[in-house]
Amino acid sequence: MLLNTLCSIAFYCQRCGQIHIQDVPFFSGQDGLVVRCGNCSHEQAVLRVHPRKGLTIETVCGVCNRLNTLTYGLKKVRRLTFEKIYCRHDSFELGYIGEWQAIAEFLDFNAAEYEALHPGDEDNFMVRQQIFLEAMNRVHELVECRSLVCPCGSQNFVADIVDDLIILECTDCGSYLEIPAGSAADLRRLVPGFRADFILPDARRKN
Ligand SMILES: [Zn+2]
Ligand SMILES: [Zn+2]
Ligand SMILES: [Zn+2]
Structure with a gap:
């Protein structure tokens, strides 16, 4: 993790179904940082880092199509190892936040589990x-x-x-x-x- 990295984040792409882990920088710019799918560039979330409020994530749930605004205090988010991000309207799992390594391990584990159940079906x-x-x-x-x-x-x-x-x-x-x-x-x-x-x-x- 780079020193100017606040945390890492991964969202399921509601268009192509893939998931990629991305670093969240401390400084996200005035307009916020748009997180895009690494595969199809579909917009997944807008992040803002405020010195007092902390990290704010705006993301639209692909199931209920409603906007979620989630806030994490800066101290909390820097100590965070791994946490799931849920839609607060219908509890759909939208993605993960925490340390890159912890998210990667979780995704690898899930991929292996899925592959065991559905051999040859890696797509989406x-x-x-x-x-x-x-x-x-x-x-x-x-x-x-x-x-x-x-x-x-x-x-x-x-x-x-x-x-x-x-x-x-x-x-x-x-x-x-x-x-x-x-x-x-x-x-x-x-x-x-x-x-x-x-x-x-x-x-x-x-x-
Ligand atoms: Zn995509
Ligand atoms: Zn939802
Ligand atoms: Zn019956």
Whole structure:
């Protein structure tokens, strides 16, 4: 890390799906520093460093399209090893802040894990994995708030993963539900009030 570096930062690109780690300098200029994707140059965030306020990050969430303004005190951010950056509207994971090395290790670990699950599919793996994990969280929440109930009245499900789908199967009657979980648009649908048509076990036998 260079001496004039405040911290490092990495955002998932909402256009091409890649993630790159970048250094945040102490001096970001009056207009702020625009962070762009290292692959497609899509604008990801605007950073400002104020002597008193600290580091301010403005970033738009790719899932809910709302602006986030996050502030980190200077003392805190210089001591920070690794922290996740979440959208404060819907808790979507936007990226990471901290030490370059710690972020790199986290990303390498995730890449290895994803590669083990999806061999040969390195393209956009980070964003897809991130969307998938978020979709799983949301499905859990929907079950907990009783937005997802099997037509038989049960809420005992087992989840399976097939390609970009989460398959939720009722352990009481065998009805199942295919939930698309491959894109930000799929995530936007996974909110309270989500409507889903379960496929009854009889329908499956015919196929
Ligand atoms: Zn990009
Ligand atoms: Zn959001
Ligand atoms: Zn059922």
